[in-house]
Amino acid sequence: MMKTASLIGNKNKFLILGCGYSGSYFAKTIKKFGCTVLTSSRSISGDPNSFVFNSENGVVPDAKIFDGVTHILSCIPPDKNGNDPVLKSLKNKLKSMSLEWVGYLSTTGVYGNTKGDWVSEINEPNPFQKRSYKRLNCEKEWIESGLPVQIFRLPGIYGPGRSTFEAIKNKKIRVISKKNQVFSRIHVADIANAIIYLLQNKNSLKFYQIINIADDEPCSQIEVIQFCYDLLGLTMPKPILFEDAKEELSPIAKSFWMENRRVSNKLLCETLGYKLIYKNYKVGLKNCYLNS
Template sequence: MPGQLFCFGFGYTAEHLAARLLPLGWKIAGTAREADKRAAMQAQGIDAHPFPLPDPAQALAGVTHILSSVPPRDGHDPVLAAHGGTIAALPDLVWAGYLSTTGVYGDAGGAWVDEDSPLNPSSPSGKARVAAEAEWQALDLHLHIFRLSGIYGPGRSAIDQLRAGTAKRIARPGQLFNRIHVEDIAAALAASMAHPNPGAIYNLADDEPASSSDVVSHASTLLGVAPPPEIPLEQANLSAMGRAFYAESKRIRNDRIKRDLGLTLAYPTYREGLAACLSGAVSN
């Protein structure tokens, strides 16, 4: 039965989820800060709002499902700071999803982690995500938390970075992390919405953790171009967030999304995902 979804932060992931749900008769709305983005949403049949909501009661009336991808700000969740009371009082809400990050696990020294592993964030952004998860969990909602690995997909992949001349191969021996194709994120969210399990936490990750250098090298092979030379981490001119990312290494287990959501990844490794990005193919 189609429902009514409201997306706080109608970004890359929400766009792909909406593309799955709109043909099924779902009513979808969301927030975007930029006026041109809101105009584009309206053109797709998505009810667009600025954030914070000028009239939250009106905007959220009848909502059955809520998805938030808005990152923490100043150590707190801005959606809950602005509208937590309204969200908690929604009478028809049967599913809420919060998009977090595998950064909440911190550095595992390359070891495997799963949803029951301790939360040990080392970066400010990871610590803020742990706090935001706790804020969402404190509300009496039908909450599902999704901890995302590195998101990629059409327009946001090593293929696109190579074409734009921005790809880097950073030498960080032993550093491994997982990725997740945006279509597999959308598939997992849709599966959870179809079979709610309030309180559940899911890692959204592919089957093969790998270094960013290996991924860029494979993308170069697909494009038939020479890969950019490897550069030492200290010469990569990274932001503080980028440096924090490369300070962590872990392998993410994804057994739960397969077992509990019945999900078969369309792009189980970066190889299938990058090939699809190159060809423009989309798997639903």
């Protein structure tokens, strides 16, 4: 962790909206700083630090949940019309609070297809998929909200309990080969720690509203799968060409193969000075292997 005087501690109260894989990991990590952390779920859970927020049913949190909140992280995807569910239900409430910071987890899908070229935050978004258009619309809504928001664009997310190892174990693995196709990825620990690093150093770093969080080495899917089979001491099945496999793929799976880009992390890692914990899939997957 950083040696600098931390800007986050027991005087801070975080609300995490949409506590899926990344949101839960962030909540668990930020708690270590002594912050109060409340997480949302769609239905009542036994967790005293959880509250119900279900925008589809119009269930919004009690007013007391918002007392003393300093930071909000929203991990909730767009609704079916492409609007942001949090802003739709809570925008006026959030604007009436004295929030220090709001984070929004978006996707690098907003960049669209660059045919394998690098993309950075200065590139104009050019979404290719309908879901990426919806994300870009939500980014715009957050930026126009007037809240102190920072948007994090994320590529493929993996980590313990959610990696290629699970796909191999559950026999859901498809070894597909497509020439010159690469994917960018990020370990869930780096999402949480990059955001915390930015919060801890908020006063000394220039503020950027949009930041990519990705590792150093975009690469082909086959490389990653081969590495996992090698670690497990198993033989990787023979790859199938994408052209032969695409008919069997679900629309969502097929859509991932229709875009090819390398996501740059230079703003985060060079300009802002964040040091990745898992700079490539090899170190990241070793961590998943040891924790599986």
